[in-house]
Amino acid sequence: MWGELSMKVLLQRVTGASVSIAGQVVASIGCGLVVFVGVASGDTEKDVSYLVPKIAGLRIFADDAGKFNLSALDIKGELLLVSQFTLLADTRKGRRPSFTQAAPPEVAEGLFDEFVRQARATGLRVETGRFQAYMQVAIQNDGPVTILLDSRQKF
Numbered sequence: 443m444w445g446e447l448s449m450k451v452l453l454q455r456v457t458g459a460s461v462s463i464a465g466q467v468v469a470s471i472g473c474g475l476v477v478f479v480g481v482a483s484g485d486t487e488k489d490v491s492y493l494v495p496k497i498a499g500l501r502i503f504a505d506d507a508g509k510f511n512l513s514a515l516d517i518k519g520e521l522l523l524v525s526q527f528t529l530l531a532d533t534r535k536g537r538r539p540s541f542t543q544a545a546p547p548e549v550a551e552g553l554f555d556e557f558v559r560q561a562r563a564t565g566l567r568v569e570t571g572r573f574q575a576y577m578q579v580a581i582q583n584d585g586p587v588t589i590l591l592d593s594r595q596k597f
Contacts, residue, residue: 448594449489449553450480450529455502455587459522461571462578469569474519476581479557480529481550482543489593490553494560497521502587514566521561524571524579525554547574 453475460470477497503512503519514521527550531539544550551573561568571577 448482448592449485449493450482450593451493451497451591452478452480452526452529453497453500453502453587453589453591454478454581455584456522457582457584459579459581461522461524461569462580463572463575468572469522471520471522471567471569473517473584474521474566475514476522476524476579477561478524478526478529479554480526481545481553482530483545483549485545485549485553485593487553487556490557490560492593493591494557494564496591498561498564498566500589502589515564518566520567520569522569522571522579523554523558523561524577525550525573 456474456476458470458472459476460467462468475497498515499513501513502510503514503517505511527541527544530541530544532543533539545553554573558568558570571579
């Protein structure tokens with residue numbers, strides 16, 4: 443349901459990506475996934491614990507036959523995690539998005555840090571942007587393959 447709050451993650455399969463702040467590259471990856479993470483009010487570590495293994499195991503990389511049969515774990519891909527509250531934009535009314543569904547920064551930062559911790563525990567190489575920083579994200583989207591995940595759509 444639209445009004446239900448949930449953590450949202452936008453994945454982009456990439457051949458490479460980087461994050462720059464004030465003209466300086468602060469993180470970069472090769473083949474893998476850029477993961478934009480939007481933390482909603484009411485999200486908990488359960489949302490993180492659902493999404494991280496889902497992302498690491500999602501079979502969206504091509505095998506030798508060109509089929510989506512391999513995960514980031516299978517290919518030893520890399521993850522670039524970027525906090526992005528704008529994934530929680532409510533655009534139903536007017537022309538200015540509302541971000542009232544996004545978690546307050548102090549809550550979102552703690553859950554994003556937990557997201558990073560759990561992602562690193564998968565064994566994948568993980569890089570991150572900087573929380574609440576103005577960032578430029580350079581992405582070489584592969585495919586393109588872009589997938590939206592929602593922590594409450596597990597059933």
